[in-house]
Amino acid sequence: MAHADPGLLTLLALGEPVPDESVEDHLRACATCRSELAALREVATLGRETRVERDLSLPSEDVWARIAADTGQDTSSVVPLRPHRWRTLLAVAAAAAVIGAAGAVAVDRFTTDPAISEQVLAQVDLARLTTAPDTARGSARVVRTGGRTVLRVSVDGMPAPDGLYQVWLFDGVTTMIPLGVLANGQADMPVPETVDLNTYRVVDVSAQRWGQQEHGTSMLQGQLG
Structure with missing residues (x-):
């Protein structure tokens, strides 16, 4: 269902x-x-x-x-x-x-029913960019679960933001799609069926100011494979 x-x-x-x-x-x-x-x-x-x-x-x-x-x-x-x-x-x-101010990142409170089987479609270890602290690390997985596709992002070692952390899918050239905000170190964010993950393969975690609608400062990034 x-x-x-x-x-x-x-x-x-x-x-x-x-x-x-x-x-x-x-x-x-x-x-x-x-x-x-x-x-x-x-x-x-x-x-x-x-x-x-x-x-x-x-x-x-x-x-x-x-x-x-x-x-x-x-x-x-x-x-x-x-x-x-x-x-x-x-x-x-x-x-x-x-x-999550004690060091975990910020977001999504969606729960996962353990009885629902999951299939990992793609994954990547997110690379720390120079804008992030040395302790920053993260991973991302594309998971098919409960009849929908979600991007599961887990991040650790990041400071409490002065705004929030946003997750994006990026085509590596010009277009970025916002998927959701991070909280408590891990988030499951539904991927719209119309988004082609063969095109939008780069996962980007950015620091955003409150009310900032455009992409902020990239902190972690990696290409799904």
Whole structure:
């Protein structure tokens, strides 16, 4: 059984309406997705309690259009958040960064059902770039699990960021696709079915300022093989 789209689960966790009403029906039948939603709501609550406030503007329609183009989605399926929800989403990431401040990197609270078989499709040890500390190290694996493809990134020896750590897929030339934010040293980030991993083979972990929409400073990088 295919799982619910993580983006829709995130919207539900933040109290936002979702365009696909079938998600609620799916949640009633899928314990794995209910567990993911519960974890996201827990982090959202923690993010609100930290009262992290930033003077951030809502991303423009051009930004949503670029996200849709990079992920192969129709622009009508990209649901912008209202300004106060946008700040809440960043507060969630901030809370995760606070939790991991002892040296782990920041993100994703998605859980994996141990009963679901996994197939590793590609992997790489991430190389430390000169912008990262000597202790920095990491790895990335493309895993097929539960009917979906995820990029599993694990990072260690990184300082608590002054913003957040973002994971990207890179074609090695000009185009980068943001996949998600890191927290607690490891994250499973769904890879859109429309993304060709034969083209976007480079995994990049960057340090991002709060509210920074373009690619920040690369810290770790490696090519999947």
